[in-house]
Amino acid sequence: MDLGLHGRAYIVTGASRGLGRATAQALVDDGANVIVSGRTAQHVERAATELGKGAVGVVADNADPQTPQLLIDRARQEFGRLDGLLVSVGGPPSGAFSQIDDRQWRDSFETLFLGAVRLVRAATPALEPGAAIALVLSSSVRSPLANLTLSNAFRPGLAMLVKQLADELGPGGVRVMALVPGRILTERTAALDAGDPDARRRSEAAIPLRRLGEPAEFGRVAAFVLSPAASYLTGSVVTVDGGVIRAL
Numbered sequence: 001m002d003l004g005l006h007g008r009a010y011i012v013t014g015a016s017r018g019l020g021r022a023t024a025q026a027l028v029d030d031g032a033n034v035i036v037s038g039r040t041a042q043h044v045e046r047a048a049t050e051l052g053k054g055a056v057g058v059v060a061d062n063a064d065p066q067t068p069q070l071l072i073d074r075a076r077q078e079f080g081r082l083d084g085l086l087v088s089v090g091g092p093p094s095g096a097f098s099q100i101d102d103r104q105w106r107d108s109f110e111t112l113f114l115g116a117v118r119l120v121r122a123a124t125p126a127l128e129p130g131a132a133i134a135l136v137l138s139s140s141v142r143s144p145l146a147n148l149t150l151s152n153a154f155r156p157g158l159a160m161l162v163k164q165l166a167d168e169l170g171p172g173g174v175r176v177m178a179l180v181p182g183r184i185l186t187e188r189t190a191a192l193d194a195g196d197p198d199a200r201r202r203s204e205a206a207i208p209l210r211r212l213g214e215p216a217e218f219g220r221v222a223a224f225v226l227s228p229a230a231s232y233l234t235g236s237v238v239t240v241d242g243g244v245i246r247a248l
């Protein structure tokens with residue numbers, strides 16, 4: 001199937017590693033151009049170099065109010081168009097409710113929530129007809145994750161915002177989706193499991209496919225969702241989870 005990505009241009013944030021990086025790879029593999037961002041210059045440069053022609057790295061923090069315009073201007077300058085964005089970002093710190101202080105609530109809101117809001121708001125007027133936006137969220141949109149208070153509090157709101165944005169942007173031909181990874185093998189997953197040698201075995205035992213996902217398995221779904229091939233998909237919460245989420 002031709003995804004129709006050839007010559008299109010996307011912004012992928014949080015793309016120096018993990019799910020963003022895997023999505024950028026899938027987009028580039030199918031002929032799209034990508035702006036890839038992250039906070040660490042060395043990692044952004046390496047990702048852009050490895051992705052090769054069609055990828056441009058920009059060092060930018062999603063929590064910074066200047067970031068959306070920086071990324072959009074760069075996309076236009078490099079590629080002359082913008083066909084969509086994937087908003088991924090580092091996950092929030094873990095901790096029980098009683099352990100999370102005001103600074104962590106504020107920082108996570110700025111990064112996870114307001115960062116996504118600002119990017120979508122700034123990008124919308126710059127998008128080509130038929131464009132698509134996807135937010136990388138978490139299974140906490142469907143049921144709470146143990147010890148991930150900030151994710152449980154913020155992600156469901158973003159999932160409902162996706163539904164609202166689908167209503168508002170649909171008439172203009174722009175699609176909006178949430179992508180929900182279950183447990184994909186990235187540095188984030190490794191960090192959450194650090195210090196618990198049995199964590200991976202327990203995770204795998206709970207997943208119907210009995211393994212964690214590979215980043216590329218997430219990236220291919222994300223690239224499809226963003227592509228013109230998914231032209232009648234909007235307002236959807238798309239899970240990539242090996243079957244682990246029990247809720248419909």
Ligand SMILES: NC(=O)c1ccc[n+]([C@@H]2O[C@H](COP(=O)([O-])OP(=O)(O)OC[C@H]3O[C@@H](n4cnc5c(N)ncnc54)[C@H](OP(=O)(O)O)[C@@H]3O)[C@@H](O)[C@H]2O)c1
Pocket residue numbers: 013014015016017018019020037038039040043060061062063088089090091092111136137138139181182183184185186187188189
């Ligand atoms: N992997 C999973 O199974 C899974 C499951 C559920 C939810 N998620 C969520 O999906 C998102 C991505 O997860 P991941 O596994 O890909 O994480 P990851 O391996 O930690 O990668 C995160 C990427 O985002 C960048 N980043 C972090 N903070 C940023 C910021 N403020 N602005 C711009 N870029 C930033 C990182 O680079 P720098 O640090 O250099 O900026 C890195 O490139 C996270 O929000 C995570 O909570 C992941």
